[in-house]
Amino acid sequence: MNNESLITEGKAEFIVGNTFYRSQSKVTRDLGVLAAAIYQQNQGQLRVLDVMAGCGVRSLRYSLESGADYVWVNDSNPENQLIIETNLKNILRENQAKITYKNANEIFFDCYNRKDYYDLVDVDAFGSPNPYLSTLLWATKIGGLIYLTCTDGRTATGHLPEKSLQVYGSYGRSHPAAQEQALRLLIGSVLQQAATMGLGIKPIFSLFTGQTYRVMMMLLPKINLTLESYGFLGYCHQCGEYTTIFYGKLGKVSCYHAAEDKHYPYTISGAMWLGNLHNKIYLEQMKSLAESLEWIERVELLSMMVHELDFPPYFYTLGEIGRRGRLDLPKRSQLIERLQTKGYRAAPTHINPQAIKTNADLKMCIEIAKIK
Secondary structure (H helix, E strand, C coil): CCHHHCEEECCEEECCCCCCCCHHHHHHHHHHHHHHHHHHHHHCCCEEEECCCCCCHHHHHHHHHCCCCEEEEECCCHHHHHHHHHHCHHHHHCCCEEEECCCHHHHHHHHHHCCCCEEEEEECCCCCCHHHCCHHHHHEEEEEEEEEEECCHHHHCCCCHHHHHHHHCCECCCCCCHHHHHHHHHHHHHHHHHHHCCCEEEEEEEEECCCCEEEEEEEECCCCCCCCCEEEEEECCCCCCEEEECHHHCCCCCEEECCCCEEECCEEEEEEECCCCCCHHHHHHHHHHHHHCCCHHHHHHHHHHHHHCCCCCCCEEHHHHHHHHCCCCCCHHHHHHHHHHCCCCEEECCCCCCEEEECCCHHHHHHHHCCC
């Protein structure tokens, strides 16, 4: 191995060659490593199935940094064999891994047929993960983790609503908080698939990096899809306000504008997950581990995610507040502080650096932003 070609990430040293590797996605791998390490600490074991390994860096880091007992490394492209086996030679030598070159769905069904269930199933798909949203459950241990990737942001953010229906079984429309919608459509789709098997899921964390959507979920032994957790998001293009709409209220809800004494219809997206995007206890454990590792940027990110989790399923952008209020863009920190002073809950969101999460409505945000 040529030292000049070595890349270091975390405790892993590896080569890339012609395989796929994005250094910008390190944050998604860091959070995956942290979540897996916490699982290993809590459960006393960690068996990982990485079905789209690329150059193998995730598998290597799960072994070296998360304490994985065993990693099944798979990639559908056999041309990656030399790179993967070079990178993983040490854990292969210690019988801590095996490598295959098959379609991911073949792996999932093989696991099910042999009752070989994994503590963490990582599906780092390019584009939409929809071919695997149901099948990956067959390989996941009850109480285990599922780590999904989506890079097809246009579909889930409402630019291709018909394709969204095909992919997620839900209709995604465009609006200012559409990036959060994409995370919720992804979670909701897995939630619905799990329910067909008598199972449930809960999000551990949901991450948007600007290009990639990544969601870590835990598989539950019982269905938790309810009319309160799985529903619709309404957006009023007239005033910019949001509302959540449950199945029983479909066709019965509109946005009332008192000044005009007029009702406007909501543009509806869904169905989708309406619960929290993250699990606070798990995030706090991940944050503590990141602090011990001195991963300062990850500590800051996890802190922001902790504070953003208990809010309505949307956010308000500063641009919308400024445009609709006909005012200069307010500073995010200043607006949050003013909202809190008025008795509202408010926090920044990691999803958009120019947006806030709050329980105040948009009209109140505009009024408070106008205060000199």
